[in-house]
Amino acid sequence: MLRRTEVEHARRRAAEMLQRVGLSLTPEERVRIEVADFGLGELERTGLQLLTYVNTDRYCAKELVLFPDQTCPEHRHPPVGADPGKMETFRCRWGTVRLYVEGPPTPPSTARPPAGSERYYTVFHELVLSPGEQYTIPPNTLHWFQGGAEGAVVSEFSSTSRDEFDVFTDPRIARTPLVE
Amino acid sequence: MLRRTEVEHARRRAAEMLQRVGLSLTPEERVRIEVADFGLGELERTGLQLLTYVNTDRYCAKELVLFPDQTCPEHRHPPVGADPGKMETFRCRWGTVRLYVEGPPTPPSTARPPAGSERYYTVFHELVLSPGEQYTIPPNTLHWFQGGAEGAVVSEFSSTSRDEFDVFTDPRIARTPLVE
Numbered sequence: 001m002l003r004r005t006e007v008e009h010a011r012r013r014a015a016e017m018l019q020r021v022g023l024s025l026t027p028e029e030r031v032r033i034e035v036a037d038f039g040l041g042e043l044e045r046t047g048l049q050l051l052t053y054v055n056t057d058r059y060c061a062k063e064l065v066l067f068p069d070q071t072c073p074e075h076r077h078p079p080v081g082a083d084p085g086k087m088e089t090f091r092c093r094w095g096t097v098r099l100y101v102e103g104p105p106t107p108p109s110t111a112r113p114p115a116g117s118e119r120y121y122t123v124f125h126e127l128v129l130s131p132g133e134q135y136t137i138p139p140n141t142l143h144w145f146q147g148g149a150e151g152a153v154v155s156e157f158s159s160t161s162r163d164e165f166d167v168f169t170d171p172r173i174a175r176t177p178l179v180e
Numbered sequence: 181m182l183r184r185t186e187v188e189h190a191r192r193r194a195a196e197m198l199q200r201v202g203l204s205l206t207p208e209e210r211v212r213i214e215v216a217d218f219g220l221g222e223l224e225r226t227g228l229q230l231l232t233y234v235n236t237d238r239y240c241a242k243e244l245v246l247f248p249d250q251t252c253p254e255h256r257h258p259p260v261g262a263d264p265g266k267m268e269t270f271r272c273r274w275g276t277v278r279l280y281v282e283g284p285p286t287p288p289s290t291a292r293p294p295a296g297s298e299r300y301y302t303v304f305h306e307l308v309l310s311p312g313e314q315y316t317i318p319p320n321t322l323h324w325f326q327g328g329a330e331g332a333v334v335s336e337f338s339s340t341s342r343d344e345f346d347v348f349t350d351p352r353i354a355r356t357p358l359v360e
Contacts, residue, residue, distance in 0.1 A: 022202030
């Protein structure tokens with residue numbers, strides 16, 4: 001469990017990265033940046049900062065902030081009722097993000113699953129996105145991603161987001177949004 | 181009909197505004213920025229520059245660039261088959277954008293419909309968006325928008341975009357994407 005001060009620090013750091021990139025936030029948005037450690041309690045290694053701009057029953061848009069080498073762990077977005085599962089487009093805005101999806105492993109890969117959690121990372125088809133580059137992830141397919149040496153700011157455009165249904169490869173993970 | 185040189189000039193100007201704001205484009209994207217004069221041949225007054233990042237059967241994301249006081253004319257996105265009509269969220273990234281939607285006219289309004297076309301502007305409920313501010317427009321409702329004194333860069337998050345079905349108040353308008 002993250003301490004409140006850790007959450008606040010991560011939130012401030014993410015807000016500063018967004019600001020530096022020129023992505024303006026309202027004061028209200030600045031304090032509702034979501035800090036997710038996926039229940040592992042090692043935010044710097046396994047975690048993600050998110051700001052959801054809009055999430056309707058038709059579409060969703062977010063900014064994702066990754067600190068240097070921070071990893072969003074492997075997961076998929078399964079079908080939910082009539083929805084075939086969330087489809088999402090990642091567009092790198094700043095820094096670099098290493099994205100891993102289903103497909104032939106990419107040699108030589110720069111993939112570095114978080115130490116101690118290697119067994120829960122199973123897809124290694126690598127895409128390295130620099131600013132202006134994007135990639136669309138089909139529904140219900142495994143993926144994970146990692147910030148580069150300086151971290152990354154990534155815009156996510158997608159169908160409706162229903163995070164509570166996400167299926168993680170690591171059984172220890174509980175995708176409960178952290179609220180202070 | 182716009183001359184090719186006018187289209188190229190507007191495209192370059194839009195690419196420079198996006199770049200200045202820190203929104204990186206690939207070289208391929210830079211040359212496919214859409215320049216729309218809506219068939220009126222007065223781009224500086226009535227027009228819009230767009231870059232579509234992604235448009236799937238589930239969601240769409242674009243950047244919109246408005247030059248100073250440039251107006252995207254009044255229109256709505258009607259139902260198409262099972263689709264209730266495009267729903268869209270405008271998020272101002274840079275400059276200011278004046279957005280007009282259905283509802284009680286806002287006094288005192290700064291609305292300035294393009295000279296000579298005033299009769300084709302009928303909704304005057306005003307929202308002035310500055311960087312970090314956003315507004316979601318329901319499907320099938322009239323709206324138009326206008327760049328502020330310096331123009332604007334606006335991110336659009338939406339359901340699927342089917343521009344060819346858009347219904348404009350001005351009967352002279354043909355929403356045909358301009359291709360060189």
